[in-house]
Amino acid sequence: MTQLEAAKKGVVTEEMKKVAEKEGVNAEIIRERVAEGRIVIPFNRNHRGLKPCGIGKGLSTKVNANIGTSEKFPFLESELSKAIAAVEAGADTIMDLSTGGDLEKVRMAILSSIDAPVGTVPIYEVGVMAQNKYGSVIDFTEEELFEVIEKQAEEGVDFMTVHCGLTIEAVERLRREGRITDIVSRGGSFITAWMLKNEKQNPLYEHFDRLLEVARKYDVTLSLGDGLRPGCLADATDRAQIQELLILGELVQEAIKQGVQVMVEGPGHVPIDQIESNIRLQKRLCHEAPFYVLGPLVTDIAAGYDHIAAAIGGAIAAACGADFLCYVTPAEHLGLPDEEDVRIGVIASKIAAHAADIVKGIPGAWERDLKMAKARKNLDWEEQIKLSIDPKKARKYRQERNSSDVKTCTMCGKFCAMDIIAKYLNKEKSSC
Numbered sequence: 001m002t003q004l005e006a007a008k009k010g011v012v013t014e015e016m017k018k019v020a021e022k023e024g025v026n027a028e029i030i031r032e033r034v035a036e037g038r039i040v041i042p043f044n045r046n047h048r049g050l051k052p053c054g055i056g057k058g059l060s061t062k063v064n065a066n067i068g069t070s071e072k073f074p075f076l077e078s079e080l081s082k083a084i085a086a087v088e089a090g091a092d093t094i095m096d097l098s099t100g101g102d103l104e105k106v107r108m109a110i111l112s113s114i115d116a117p118v119g120t121v122p123i124y125e126v127g128v129m130a131q132n133k134y135g136s137v138i139d140f141t142e143e144e145l146f147e148v149i150e151k152q153a154e155e156g157v158d159f160m161t162v163h164c165g166l167t168i169e170a171v172e173r174l175r176r177e178g179r180i181t182d183i184v185s186r187g188g189s190f191i192t193a194w195m196l197k198n199e200k201q202n203p204l205y206e207h208f209d210r211l212l213e214v215a216r217k218y219d220v221t222l223s224l225g226d227g228l229r230p231g232c233l234a235d236a237t238d239r240a241q242i243q244e245l246l247i248l249g250e251l252v253q254e255a256i257k258q259g260v261q262v263m264v265e266g267p268g269h270v271p272i273d274q275i276e277s278n279i280r281l282q283k284r285l286c287h288e289a290p291f292y293v294l295g296p297l298v299t300d301i302a303a304g305y306d307h308i309a310a311a312i313g314g315a316i317a318a319a320c321g322a323d324f325l326c327y328v329t330p331a332e333h334l335g336l337p338d339e340e341d342v343r344i345g346v347i348a349s350k351i352a353a354h355a356a357d358i359v360k361g362i363p364g365a366w367e368r369d370l371k372m373a374k375a376r377k378n379l380d381w382e383e384q385i386k387l388s389i390d391p392k393k394a395r396k397y398r399q400e401r402n403s404s405d406v407k408t409c410t411m412c413g414k415f416c417a418m419d420i421i422a423k424y425l426n427k428e429k430s431s432c
């Protein structure tokens, strides 16, 4: 049984109980929301050592970190240490987006060393296989596509991006109406090129039932990819994007009916004033399935700092109801991230997620800030370091910029406002 099938039957699984405990939410509420498709727990029965993680309504906003080899950097070791660094920095899930070297070996290494849910985009391996075998990324058969999906499911992949809503009709609209950046989704570009070359419908759409069968067998959570997501502000919320979203909504309902857990991927590059309407549209059209957004980036010109552009968008999106933030690193649009880029990307997204959790009313979120405020007032540096999102960095600054015996910090020294006021405003010791 999948988590969804169990939930529908009224069964509270071990995984639901663990999610409930971690989040401070009643287990029956988790079951109910899994049954409705509003919470997913990506949990492939073949991923050994996996700790359950819930994504969706009423749960803390989760952060995903992308790693993976590429043609020019096909090295397993560096991607594995990026994945470990990402989890250490607070990533809740990892996506292996490898396209270089031995993909299966990298994936198996990630799956066996990471105890968080691991996601993939199977069409990437299909493309790499086609390139090696036939000399072109799009020279694959429908059979080969489903073989790779089944193989990855069997290996223990917990969630998969599948661009099922990218139909030939949506591509025709895009062509007819025009766009600035056309298609920026890598998987979306493979599927579109395949459809145009073969003059056939998207096999992930046409044979969605077959995909559901594989997903149900291993309890793989489907992450319905947005192949037509906007790649620049000017393309945001256009008719091609929304046409794909409409189809994704239909597929969400079908997946839930068939007992398959499902979430929906979203943009992309979106101006701030369109973020809320994007979230509302997704929730309305997709049966309130968990929404997994890439950023969104609120400007196109932050090259080198795109983690900031994405964290601004991510905070707004999550506050409006997005459930899952895909990180963006400072290397976005420029090259493959290194380990430090990965760490910075995760921290930026964690800040965005937490900022949203405060206003989402997530248990413990507000209280953490309150504790920090009190520690600041008390000039309790150890407590401040402990409560911060990146304690390593906080400790480094504290140690490098201050001698160990000072009560205040080098910013103001003996002119420290907190210290002066503590002496004169509340003569009796404050109770906090």
Ligand SMILES: C[C@H]1O[C@@H](n2cnc3c(N)ncnc32)[C@H](O)[C@@H]1O
Binding pocket: 066, 067, 068, 069, 070, 097, 098, 099, 294, 328, 332, 333, 336, 337
């Ligand atoms: C869809 C998102 O995935 C990111 N992306 C694609 N491939 C990799 C990789 N090997 N490592 C890290 N991020 C990757 C892109 O930069 C984009 O932000």
Ligand SMILES: Cc1ncc(COP(=O)(O)O)c(N)n1
Binding pocket: 095, 121, 161, 184, 185, 186, 187, 188, 225, 226, 227, 265, 266, 292, 293, 294, 326
């Ligand atoms: C949030 C999110 N969106 C998209 C993708 C896939 O990337 P692509 O569509 O470029 O293949 C992803 N892995 N995560």
Ligand code: MET
Binding pocket: 184, 185, 186, 229, 230, 231, 268, 269, 294, 332, 333
């Ligand atoms: C394929 S270019 C890298 C991804 C891009 N930033 C996007 O918006 O999807």
Ligand code: SF4
Binding pocket: 184, 333, 334
């Ligand atoms: S410009 Fe770089 S990141 Fe963007 S699609 Fe091309 S190779 Fe990928």
Ligand SMILES: [Zn+2]
Binding pocket: 184, 231, 269, 333
């Ligand atoms: Zn982009």
